[in-house]
Amino acid sequence: MAKPPQKRLEIVVDNSVNPAEGTTAARPVVQQLKDRPRASVLIVGGGINGVGTFRDLSLQGVDVVLVERGDYCQGASGASSHMIHGGIRYLENGEFRLVHESVVERNALLRLAPHYVKPLQTTIPITSTFSGITAAPLRFLTHKQGKHTERGAVLIKAGLMMYDFFSRGGRVAPRHNFVGKKKSLQELPKLRPDVKYTATYFDASVHNPERLTLDVLRDGLEANPQNRASNYVSAVGTTDAGTMLRDELTGEEFLFEADVVINATGAWVDETNDSFGKRTSFMGGTKGSHIVLDHPELLEACAGREMFFEHTDGRIVLIYPMGDRVLVGTTDIDADIREASVCTDEEIEYFFELVAHVFPSIDVRRDHIVYTFSGVRPLPKHDDTQPGFVSRDYRIEKRSDNRGGKNVTTLSLVGGKWTTFRALSETLASEAMTALGMPRKTTTADLAIGGGKDFPRTEAEERLWVNRTANEVADRDRVRVLLTRYGTRATDVLAFLAQGGDQPLASTAELSTRELTYMVENEQITRLADVLIRRTSLAFRGLVTEDMLNEMAGLLAPQLGWDDAETRRQVESARDLLVNMHGMKIAASV
Numbered sequence: 001m002a003k004p005p006q007k008r009l010e011i012v013v014d015n016s017v018n019p020a021e022g023t024t025a026a027r028p029v030v031q032q033l034k035d036r037p038r039a040s041v042l043i044v045g046g047g048i049n050g051v052g053t054f055r056d057l058s059l060q061g062v063d064v065v066l067v068e069r070g071d072y073c074q075g076a077s078g079a080s081s082h083m084i085h086g087g088i089r090y091l092e093n094g095e096f097r098l099v100h101e102s103v104v105e106r107n108a109l110l111r112l113a114p115h116y117v118k119p120l121q122t123t124i125p126i127t128s129t130f131s132g133i134t135a136a137p138l139r140f141l142t143h144k145q146g147k148h149t150e151r152g153a154v155l156i157k158a159g160l161m162m163y164d165f166f167s168r169g170g171r172v173a174p175r176h177n178f179v180g181k182k183k184s185l186q187e188l189p190k191l192r193p194d195v196k197y198t199a200t201y202f203d204a205s206v207h208n209p210e211r212l213t214l215d216v217l218r219d220g221l222e223a224n225p226q227n228r229a230s231n232y233v234s235a236v237g238t239t240d241a242g243t244m245l246r247d248e249l250t251g252e253e254f255l256f257e258a259d260v261v262i263n264a265t266g267a268w269v270d271e272t273n274d275s276f277g278k279r280t281s282f283m284g285g286t287k288g289s290h291i292v293l294d295h296p297e298l299l300e301a302c303a304g305r306e307m308f309f310e311h312t313d314g315r316i317v318l319i320y321p322m323g324d325r326v327l328v329g330t331t332d333i334d335a336d337i338r339e340a341s342v343c344t345d346e347e348i349e350y351f352f353e354l355v356a357h358v359f360p361s362i363d364v365r366r367d368h369i370v371y372t373f374s375g376v377r378p379l380p381k382h383d384d385t386q387p388g389f390v391s392r393d394y395r396i397e398k399r400s401d402n403r404g405g406k407n408v409t410t411l412s413l414v415g416g417k418w419t420t421f422r423a424l425s426e427t428l429a430s431e432a433m434t435a436l437g438m439p440r441k442t443t444t445a446d447l448a449i450g451g452g453k454d455f456p457r458t459e460a461e462e463r464l465w466v467n468r469t470a471n472e473v474a475d476r477d478r479v480r481v482l483l484t485r486y487g488t489r490a491t492d493v494l495a496f497l498a499q500g501g502d503q504p505l506a507s508t509a510e511l512s513t514r515e516l517t518y519m520v521e522n523e524q525i526t527r528l529a530d531v532l533i534r535r536t537s538l539a540f541r542g543l544v545t546e547d548m549l550n551e552m553a554g555l556l557a558p559q560l561g562w563d564d565a566e567t568r569r570q571v572e573s574a575r576d577l578l579v580n581m582h583g584m585k586i587a588a589s590v
Contacts, residue, residue, distance in 0.1 A: 027526065029230045030247055038257045039065040041432050042243060044235040044272060045264035047077035048213050049416045052425030053262060053432075055220035058227050060433060060441050065227065065256070067245060069234035071530050073213035076266050077418070078534065079341070079375025081290065081318060081329050084109050084117050084419045085203035088163045089316050090392060096166075098393045102419045103167045106204050108445065109422070113452040115487030116212040120205040120320065122306040123188070125358055126197040128152040151310055153178070153197045160199055176201035190301035190359045200305070206418065207322060210534035211485065214523060215450030231524050238276045240404035249526065260432045263412040266378035267337050273412060282397060282414045284381035289343035289374040290329035291351050291583075293364065294542060298326050301359050311354045319355060325370065325541055328355060335376045342581055343372035370542025372583035380414050392417045394424055396431055409435040451487020473498045481510055485536070493518055505555075507548035511536065513555055520559045528553050528574040539578060545587040549574055
């Protein structure tokens, strides 16, 4: 007889669902999990690393299932600094393996996912020449900041030379460039007047991490259509018969059996293991917050570059343009994962200070903020090591248990960062296949991701693609929006739009009625907030209005089985989430 679950996993998330709300009308995959409650591998966690591992295993022909307690890319994966980078600052920590892997993976993602991963010119403003030379070895040896000493030009030059060395294989960007005060102020006239040098190099950014995660997931589902993945399903415990899963929309629980369980729940790895009856102490995540500004003057001052620099407290911070918005971040604060992660007033003031540190003549106020976000990094336990010096590398913790006479292997992922998700996923998938006694069949090292396949590489190629694709269903502007949102998978969306009546939403020209249907049928839309935050960039750019909430909810209601009361709850829930968790000011109905 099966034992009861050993412990319930109850975790605070920023947009948790009331199990009484919602419907399973558009969630056939949950029924599939119940009808066939077994797989070779069960992945718990739908951030980029869990989803990347799902894709890799699917490509190997492994029977794999993924469950995510919220929406895909809802946690730390969606709250990142949107950077794909080699991690120049990790050199100071001596993490040379990680830097090498990171620059290789950065270069690869620029090739494999060009629809979302873009080159990012990065500039470091420098106000001293020799400062920090004696402090740097101490930081390297102790991983403590000590008395703050600014990193000067000599130290930064040495770091960039090392960075260029690590980036030499498969180089896709020019080497770094150093210029003096006069040219620095010619190129960036709003910089602080006491700047002595600027150093410029190239990394990359991911403009829409949520959509890239969905693209990776879809690759996995298409590679092996028998495999299954579901959002809003959590793992809450174990018995001898398997892992207890819970449908977060209905509260219904059911058992699921697997030979290998991968715990990819990020900062919540220990809590997940605890719910499985195996207490661990692997994690020590830190909170990172960001603000998004609608600030044309600051946008112009950046001149298309990321400003990457050391603030007065020694923390490495950033300011950079994303489309017509400016992203400012990030903090690095020890976090209590039992509390919802929110950008605080103190952090906002810190961001204002760091902007003034680089661009002292530019006034930034709270009414410039259109969106805030915060997440907990999945860092390893670090005791008294300062957060900024905690390793961003990853490791896999393995254990084997006997459950009802069957051996079950649990792999816990500790650490990891966006840039290295492909390599990490390959490593984690290989560990799972070793436990299953299966050989690796293929690699993802040169495999384009989703809509990155045949994506136009230049502005001229993009214009040609748009002109060739535009038709009576979608004009050039509409095709351009779809290309940005889906990459070359936009052709699938356009074919879907052509199959029925379609018209733009009254509240935004960026979405149409039938595209919402496409998202419901192909992207596991469950809640109104899923569309606003993770299927589009409407929330990130501060474009959500009261009219949009009501119109979109009304269109989704018949497709998702919401009655009038549930439709109102979805509007209220989305509004509360955006205002209270993301600092938005939602324009009232006209």
